[in-house]
Amino acid sequence: MGSFDTSMCRLADCFSTRGQAAVELGSKRITWDIISDMWHPDSNAEGILSVGMAENTLLHTTLLEYINANSKLSPMHLTYNNGSMGSNALRDAVSHFVNRHFKPFRKVEPSHILMTNGCSSAIEHLSHLFLNPGEGILLGMPYYATFIADLTLRPEAEVVPVPMGEKDPLTPEAIELYEHAAIEFEQRTGKKIRAVMLCNPHNPLGRCYPRQTIERLLKLCQSRHMHLISDEIYALSTWSNQVDKTCTFNEFESLLSWDLTALIDPGLVHVLWGLSKDFGANGLRVGAIISQSNRDLHTAAKCVSLYSFISAMSDQIITSILSNDAFTDMYIKKNQQLLSQSHNHLLQIVKKNNIEYREGCNAGFFLWINLGKKYLENHPGEDATKPGFSDKIFNKLLYEKKVYVAHGTAYGSEKPGWYRVVFSHPLLWLDEAMERILSALQ
Missing domain, CATH: 3.90.1150.10 (Aspartate Aminotransferase, domain 1)
Known part of the structure; x- marks a missing residue:
C-alpha cells in the first residue's frame, strides 16, 4: 500500500x-x-x-495459444459496436454454445442474453433491478463470500442467510428452512423477500443439487413470488470423483433444461454463466444473464448495462472461442x-x-x-x-x-x-x- x-x-x-x-x-x-x-x-x-x-x-497455456492465434480486431471493435449488452456476434456465440451444452428445454435465443463484464456485475444488476433497498434475498449457508457484496453493497439489498444446522444444504428437506428464514425476516423487518440466490454447482461444497431440491425451491419461489437467480458458472467444471467411492453423486442439470410451466412463472427464473471458471479466464471479465421470459428485464438493462460493458477485445476473443465447437x-x-x-x-x-x-x-x-x-x-x-x-x-x-x-x-x-x-x-x-x-x- x-x-x-x-x-x-x-x-x-x-x-x-x-x-x-x-x-x-x-x-x-x-x-x-x-x-x-x-x-x-x-x-x-x-x-x-x-x-x-x-x-x-x-x-x-492451451487457452492462450488459441487466443493468440485467433485474436483479430476490426474497426467495429473501436466503436460501441452493437451496444452495451454484448455484440450481436457474441450473443449469437453464447446462445450457440449454451444450446449445445446446457440442454435447454426451450432454445436460447440471442435476445434472451445480456452480457456483462463478469458474473459479479450480472448479480449486482439483478439485485439492483429486483430489490428495493432493505428488501431481502435468501442465501443458503455456506455460500460464496462475494455474493454478499455483489447483492448488497451498491444495490443496498439485504442478504438473509439461511442456517442449515445439521441438515445437508443440498437436500430437499433444506428448502423448508428457506421458507422459515423468509417468514422470520418479513415479520421482523416488515420488508419483503424478493429473491433466492442459488449457486449450482455449489460453491464451496463442490456438489450439484438433486432434482427434487430444485423442484421444491421452484415451488417455494412461485408461492411467494420470488425470483430465483441460478448462478451456474461451474456448470461444465464437473468431473469424476475417483476417491469417495461410497458417495452418491448428482449430475448437473441447468435450470434452462427444465420445463417450468407447471412449477413457476418463467419470468421469475434467471440463469448466470461466464467463462471465468469453466474456461479458466477470470481476467477476461465475461458473464451472461440468460432470462428467457422477462422482457422488462432486458428493457431495463439497456440503462444499467452501460456500467458492465465488455471490452471489445474480450467480446471478440470469447466470440471466437464459443463459436469453435472442436476447440470447446x-x-x-x-x-x-x-x-x-x-x-x-x-x-x-x-x-x-x-x-x-x-x-x-x-x-x-x-x-x-x-x-x-x-x-x-x-x-x-x-x-x-x-x-x-x-x-x-x-x-x-x-x-x-x-x-x-x-x-x-x-x-x-x-x-x-x-x-x-x-x-x-x-x-x-x-x-x-x-x-x-x-x-x-x-
Whole structure:
C-alpha cells in the first residue's frame, strides 16, 4: 500500500453512507493485496501461495495459444459496436454454445442474453433491478463470500442467510428452512423477500443439487413470488470423483433444461454463466444473464448495462472461442480430466494426514476441509468455541506460512475451523500449499 497525506476530512462528512460501507468493507478485503504478491517457484519464492481464490490455471497455456492465434480486431471493435449488452456476434456465440451444452428445454435465443463484464456485475444488476433497498434475498449457508457484496453493497439489498444446522444444504428437506428464514425476516423487518440466490454447482461444497431440491425451491419461489437467480458458472467444471467411492453423486442439470410451466412463472427464473471458471479466464471479465421470459428485464438493462460493458477485445476473443465447437469440446473434456486428477491428488494428501473434509464433491475447484479439528489434535489446550479460533488459524496460515485459504466464516460456515481449498492448480502448486498448511497446524 502506498502512503497518503493525512486528511482532515472525517469519514462521515466526506462519504455517503454507501461510501462509508465501502470503506469498512474495503478495509477488510485482503484479496487484492494477496494476488499482488503471488508465489512463483522461480520469480517470487517468498510470495503468498494462494489456494483460496477460485482460479483455474490448469489449461492456461492451451487457452492462450488459441487466443493468440485467433485474436483479430476490426474497426467495429473501436466503436460501441452493437451496444452495451454484448455484440450481436457474441450473443449469437453464447446462445450457440449454451444450446449445445446446457440442454435447454426451450432454445436460447440471442435476445434472451445480456452480457456483462463478469458474473459479479450480472448479480449486482439483478439485485439492483429486483430489490428495493432493505428488501431481502435468501442465501443458503455456506455460500460464496462475494455474493454478499455483489447483492448488497451498491444495490443496498439485504442478504438473509439461511442456517442449515445439521441438515445437508443440498437436500430437499433444506428448502423448508428457506421458507422459515423468509417468514422470520418479513415479520421482523416488515420488508419483503424478493429473491433466492442459488449457486449450482455449489460453491464451496463442490456438489450439484438433486432434482427434487430444485423442484421444491421452484415451488417455494412461485408461492411467494420470488425470483430465483441460478448462478451456474461451474456448470461444465464437473468431473469424476475417483476417491469417495461410497458417495452418491448428482449430475448437473441447468435450470434452462427444465420445463417450468407447471412449477413457476418463467419470468421469475434467471440463469448466470461466464467463462471465468469453466474456461479458466477470470481476467477476461465475461458473464451472461440468460432470462428467457422477462422482457422488462432486458428493457431495463439497456440503462444499467452501460456500467458492465465488455471490452471489445474480450467480446471478440470469447466470440471466437464459443463459436469453435472442436476447440470447446476438446477444452471442456481435458479440463474435466485435469480437475479430477488434481482433486484426487489433493485428497490423497488430506486423507493421509487424517484431515476431515466434506465428501462427495464432483464439481467446481474446491474442497471444504476442517483444519480446526486437526489443529486441536495438535494443540489439545485450545478451545474452538472461543471467539477468534478460526481467525487464529487463518492468520497463522497467511502471515506465518504465506499460504492463503478461503476463511470458512466469510463463506457462511456455521461451525468454526472450516476452510475452502482450491485445487485447480498444477500438482507442484498443491504440494507446496499442503506442505505449508500442514506446517501451520503443527
